[in-house]
Amino acid sequence: xxxxxxxxxxxxxxxxxxxxxxxxxxxxxxxxxxxxxxxxxxxxxxxxxxxxxxxxxxxxxxxxxxxxxxxxxxxxxxxxxxxxxxxxxxxxxxxxxxxxxxxxxxxxxxxxxxxxxxxxxxxxxxxxxxxxxxxxxxxxxxxxxxxxxxxxxxxxxxxxxxxxxxxxxxxxxxxxxxxxxxxxxxxxxxxxxxxxxxxxxxxxxxxxxxxxxxxxxxxxxxxxxxxxxxxxx
Amino acid sequence: xxxxxxxxxxxxxxxxxxxxxxxxxxxxxxxxxxxxxxxxxxxxxxxxxxxxxxxxxxxxxxxxxxxxxxxxxxxxxxxxxxxxxxxxxxxxxxxxxxxxxxxxxxxxxxxxxxxxxxxxxxxxxxxxxxxxxxxxxxxxxxxxxxxxxxxxxxxxxxxxxxxxxxxxxxxxxxxxxxxxxxxxxxxxxxxxxxxxxxxxxxxxxxxxxxxxxxxxxxxxxxxxxxxxxxxxxxxxxxxxxxxxxxxxxxxxxxxxxxxxxxxxxxxxxxxxxxxxxxxxxxxxxxxxxxxxxxxxxxxxxxxxxxxxxxxxxxxxxxxxxxxxxxxxxxxxxxxxxxxxxxxxxxxxxxxxxxxxxxxxxxxxxxxxxxxxxxxxxxxxxxxxxxxxxxxxxxxxxxxxx
Numbered sequence: 001x002x003x004x005x006x007x008x009x010x011x012x013x014x015x016x017x018x019x020x021x022x023x024x025x026x027x028x029x030x031x032x033x034x035x036x037x038x039x040x041x042x043x044x045x046x047x048x049x050x051x052x053x054x055x056x057x058x059x060x061x062x063x064x065x066x067x068x069x070x071x072x073x074x075x076x077x078x079x080x081x082x083x084x085x086x087x088x089x090x091x092x093x094x095x096x097x098x099x100x101x102x103x104x105x106x107x108x109x110x111x112x113x114x115x116x117x118x119x120x121x122x123x124x125x126x127x128x129x130x131x132x133x134x135x136x137x138x139x140x141x142x143x144x145x146x147x148x149x150x151x152x153x154x155x156x157x158x159x160x161x162x163x164x165x166x167x168x169x170x171x172x173x174x175x176x177x178x179x180x181x182x183x184x185x186x187x188x189x190x191x192x193x194x195x196x197x198x199x200x201x202x203x204x205x206x207x208x209x210x211x212x213x214x215x216x217x218x219x220x221x222x223x224x225x226x227x228x229x230x231x232x233x
Numbered sequence: 234x235x236x237x238x239x240x241x242x243x244x245x246x247x248x249x250x251x252x253x254x255x256x257x258x259x260x261x262x263x264x265x266x267x268x269x270x271x272x273x274x275x276x277x278x279x280x281x282x283x284x285x286x287x288x289x290x291x292x293x294x295x296x297x298x299x300x301x302x303x304x305x306x307x308x309x310x311x312x313x314x315x316x317x318x319x320x321x322x323x324x325x326x327x328x329x330x331x332x333x334x335x336x337x338x339x340x341x342x343x344x345x346x347x348x349x350x351x352x353x354x355x356x357x358x359x360x361x362x363x364x365x366x367x368x369x370x371x372x373x374x375x376x377x378x379x380x381x382x383x384x385x386x387x388x389x390x391x392x393x394x395x396x397x398x399x400x401x402x403x404x405x406x407x408x409x410x411x412x413x414x415x416x417x418x419x420x421x422x423x424x425x426x427x428x429x430x431x432x433x434x435x436x437x438x439x440x441x442x443x444x445x446x447x448x449x450x451x452x453x454x455x456x457x458x459x460x461x462x463x464x465x466x467x468x469x470x471x472x473x474x475x476x477x478x479x480x481x482x483x484x485x486x487x488x489x490x491x492x493x494x495x496x497x498x499x500x501x502x503x504x505x506x507x508x509x510x511x512x513x514x515x516x517x518x519x520x521x522x523x524x525x526x527x528x529x530x531x532x533x534x535x536x537x538x539x540x541x542x543x544x545x546x547x548x549x550x551x552x553x554x555x556x557x558x559x560x561x562x563x564x565x566x567x568x569x570x571x572x573x574x575x576x577x578x579x580x581x582x583x584x585x586x587x588x589x590x591x592x593x594x595x596x597x598x599x600x601x602x603x604x605x606x607x608x609x610x611x612x613x614x615x616x617x618x619x620x621x622x623x624x625x626x627x628x629x630x631x632x633x634x
Contacts, residue, residue: 062541063628082626083545090543101538101631105244117237118543162542 007074008035009169009202010059015068015078017054017225028054030225031068038169041196041203043213046222053174055222056206060093060172061085073169090118094163096192098175100155102147108134108158109143115165126165133161137191153184160191164201171195173205177212189215235555238548242556245528256524257564259517260607264568266510268603269575274503275594276580278496283590285492291459292360292488293466295319295449309482310445315470316357319449322469324457329357330446332437338430339406340395347394348429349407351437354379360452372401372416379433383412388427390417407432408440422590459487514607517564518614525557525618529625536622537630546623553619554612561611565604572603 017029028051036042036059046052057063058070061077064085070078072088080088089095094115102111112130121129134143137157147155156176163171173192177185193215196203205216213219221228246253297311311330319328332351337344352358354377370390375382385399392398399405403414412432421427438444453462467485471478486494529536536549576593583591 057628060541062631063626083547086540086543086545086548089541095541097538097631101534101541103244103535103538105248114539115542117234118539118545118548120234123237166543 006037008071009038009073010034010036010204011069011071012055012058013069013071015058015065015070017051017058017063018066028225029058029065032058032222032226034220034227036170036202036204038202039196039200041193041215041217042205043216043219044204044206044222045208045210045213045219048208050222051225052206052208052222054225056172056174056204059170059204060095061089086118090115091166092168092170094166094168094171096156096159096163096171096173096176098178100147100152100159100179102155102158102162104147107144107146108139108150108161111147111158112161112165115162119166130161130165133164134158136164137161151184152180153187156180156184156188157191160188160195164195164199168201170202170204173203175207175209176205177207177209185212235551238551238555239559241552242559245532245552245556246559249524249528252524252527253560256520256560257567259520260514260561260564260610261517261568261571263510263514263517264565264603264607265571265575266513267507267606268569268572268599269579269593270503270506270510271599271603272573272576272593272595273579273591274499274506275596275599276576276592278499279594280590280592281492281495281499285488285495288488289360289452290488290492291453291457293451293453293459293463294484294486294488294491295451295466295470296447296484296486297445298482298484309474311449311483312444312446315473315483316446316449318469318473319451319466322451322462322465324454324462324465326452326454327356327360328449328451329353329355329359329361330434330449331361332434332441332443332445333447334437334441334443336408336441337406338389338394339409340399340403341397343395343397345394347389348425349437350429350431351434351441352431353434357450360450367421368419370417370419372414374416375431375433379415380436381410381412382415382433383407384416384418384431385414386418386427386429386431387420388424389430394428405430410440424586459489463487463490514610518561518610521557521560521611521614522618524560525553525615526621528556529553529618529622532622533625533630533633536625537627537633540625540627541631549625550619550623553622554615557615557619558608558612561614562604562608564611565607568607569600569603573600 012032012034015029015032016027019026019028032055044052044055058065061072065078068078069076072092077085077088103114106114109130112133113126116126116129131143134140137160139154139157142150142154150158176188180188189212192203195201207213221230223232295311295315297309313330316328316330319325330353334349335346336349338347352361352375354375375384383405388394390399399414401414401416404411405414407430451466453459463485467481470483471481539549573595580591580593
């Protein structure tokens with residue numbers, strides 16, 4: 001574990017998440033503990049059913065734990081209301097999804113502008129920043145295209161640009177290459193790597209793909225809802 | 234911010250395409266009904282008020298039978314004798330009887346059946362003239378001493394009754410009796426009146442072999458309340474006819490009462506029709522609600538994404554409310570346009586029949602009121618679906634395919 005003498009940006013402390021399916025309780029996380037430091041590139045890996053997605057949701061403030069604490073910038077978010085969580089997500093976390101999840105009716109530019117809209121940033125500023133980000137991911141000539149007019153790789157690059165639009169401290173990527181062929185996947189991963197190295201973004205990535213995981217500085221292994229060593233997988 | 238929400242809402246509407254249009258249809262049918270009905274109702278009311286205003290409010294009408302509906306019935310008639318009784322009543326200024334019959338009118342070998350009215354030539358004619366708002370266009374008025382003289386209505390004078398125009402100095406035959414046309418009237422605005430001929434009262438009684446008046450009109454003296462004078466007339470007539478109170482075989486109405494009873498009828502009709510329109514608006518609202526619920530389900534994933542990238546519940550709520558509001562408002566605008574064109578075409582259709590005084594109201598209150606109302610119906614119908622959208626958990630929404 002790399003400790004630069006800094007406070008962790010995200011800290012999961014004995015986090016439990018129990019889903020209720022009818023009468024049955026299904027624990028997805030069973031006391032997961034994880035610390036992620038600023039400017040780290042961490043991959044969370046584990047077999048399916050290990051609780052990766054749930055962990056991702058917790059880290060991304062998309063859901064609150066049943067038990068335990070999650071600290072984001074030393075603030076306990078585990079008991080926060082949805083509207084406060086939304087604010088935190090919007091400002092501090094950028095999401096990249098496996099299936100891109102772009103708004104189908106908006107152009108690439110509008111998609112990148114959208115997170116800034118929810119933060120109440122004036123239109124001119126949004127547009128300027130969105131253009132810069134699309135240029136950064138090499139899509140300056142595709143700005144006015146709708147997602148359906150873009151290839152998978154291009155869509156994921158739009159999503160990367162979108163994730164950066166509010167200049168978040170953390171970028172969360174959920175199987176970012178899952179819907180891409182291996183060549184495009186590598187391109188996307190290299191882009192994330194560059195983001196990490198050049199922009200100093202903290203990147204947290206969930207994947208089950210060893211090759212993808214190797215792009216990260218550190219891999220946190222997850223099994224049966226808690227962190228474990230590589231050898232236990 | 235609002236502009237951005239509106240843009241997002243509009244993409245939602247565009248996405249649904251034809252379904253959005255169908256949803257709006259539910260609203261615009263309702264709004265079109267409301268707008269055209271209110272617009273015409275208002276126009277009708279204004280027209281009637283204007284008419285009553287012109288007739289003067291101090292006029293009292295005495296008709297046979299128990300009310301206006303028996304004007305053409307066979308109740309105990311009102312005659313010159315009643316005119317004399319009314320003349321002596323306290324508070325009565327002038328009195329005049331009116332004979333009106335459909336008669337055979339012949340002009341240059343062309344035969345038509347028209348209303349022919351006998352007008353008193355004495356002081357009584359003034360009130361009737363005022364009531365009918367008659368103005369001489371050409372020639373002269375009938376005057377005392379005229380016997381077989383006539384004045385013709387606007388349509389009769391201008392070739393809308395007969396093929397040829399009827400001019401001053403021409404002769405027309407009424408029930409085979411020759412009359413000299415001495416004048417013509419300006420347009421009154423009612424085709425029955427405008428195509429009729431007027432002759433002296435005594436001549437009419439003789440010609441039609443009747444002493445029954447269709448009605449008698451009296452005017453209250455200045456300083457007298459017409460309601461009170463009407464009661465006086467009732468009393469005098471009851472006494473004259475030896476009737477108990479409540480057993481009247483005649484009807485006395487002031488213009489005010491007549492106006493009120495007309496207005497009550499108009500209001501009832503309006504309330505009934507607007508009730509119908511309201512039901513159709515309600516149905517339209519349910520249509521919007523249905524569409525919005527579907528929309529929320531279809532866009533669950535998008536809602537999840539928007540939440541993930543920082544949309545608050547209130548943001549999502551606003552987007553969906555605006556979307557349903559726009560569906561309503563656009564429906565309202567289309568409905569308004571359709572409604573107004575309906576009422577305008579009714580106005581034109583009525584005008585082409587010679588009735589001039591129905592002007593469909595196009596007051597901005599109606600237009601903006603209807604659009605605002607449609608927006609509110611839309612937004613209200615969208616409230617529940619929007620709440621459902623806002624309350625979706627981001628994780629669940631994201632997972633939804």
